[in-house]
Amino acid sequence: xxxxxxxxxxxxxxxxxxxxxxxxxxxxxxxxxxxxxxxxxxxxxxxxxxxxxxxxxxxxxxxxxxxxxxxxxxxxxxxxxxxxxxxxxxxxxxxxxx
Numbered sequence: 001x002x003x004x005x006x007x008x009x010x011x012x013x014x015x016x017x018x019x020x021x022x023x024x025x026x027x028x029x030x031x032x033x034x035x036x037x038x039x040x041x042x043x044x045x046x047x048x049x050x051x052x053x054x055x056x057x058x059x060x061x062x063x064x065x066x067x068x069x070x071x072x073x074x075x076x077x078x079x080x081x082x083x084x085x086x087x088x089x090x091x092x093x094x095x096x097x098x
Contacts, residue, residue, distance in 0.1 A: 026078075027095040029056050034094040037063055040087070049093070058083065061091060 027033070029052050037045040047069070051060035057073040059080060071080040071091040082088030 027093045029059050029093045030096070033096060035059075035061050036092040036094060037061065037069060038090045038092060040089070047091070059091065059093075 029035075029049055031049060031052055033049045035047040035049055037047045039045065045063045045065070047061040047063045049059055050062050050068070053059070059071045061069045061071060063069060069089060069091070070083040071089075072083040073079070074081050080091035080093070082090075
């Protein structure tokens, strides 16, 4: 029997493995998903994810004005930033309602 199959000795109801409860800490980008574009200076714009590339690391998002933005996942901060530019809008992927 593997350790993860046994109950925790001090807390019989708590299993030693947390594999069943681990999941993404942020919403995953999905085609057609909602997003919020954060512009420098504090302005926000709703957007829709129109393309997902590189296993979710590169996104194309259309803002409410019709402008198409490209965002890439920054590996150091795990946040979406303007692709190919150190400055510019940031992206927040919004959770989908169930």
